[in-house]
Amino acid sequence: MVATRSFPVKAEIVLICAMLIGFALIAQQWSMTLYKVGLGIVVLSTLLEIAVGNLPKTASVGRSLTIIAVILAIVLAVFLIGIALVPYLTNLGR
Secondary structure, three states: OOOOOHHHHHHHHHHHHHHHHHHHHHHHOOHHHHHHHHHHHHHHHHHHHHHHHHOOOOOHHHHHHHHHHHHHHHHHHHHHHHHHHHHHHHHHHO
């Protein structure tokens, strides 16, 4: 019998493969365009890996997508709050 993998496990495998492809594109020395594409792939797959890595391994597709959306919203909020605080924090140091 072949054991089927759950959606979070499959997504994690795809993201790890995407990271490897992105690193290979970054490591090549011939094309700046491929370098930029590789960098984008690595950044995007890393952000998605933050969300997918925190999924329960038995979650269904719908539940997984909901959890991913919530986690990415939290990550976005943290980034936006950090960006908004920069001017305030720089004035504290003066």
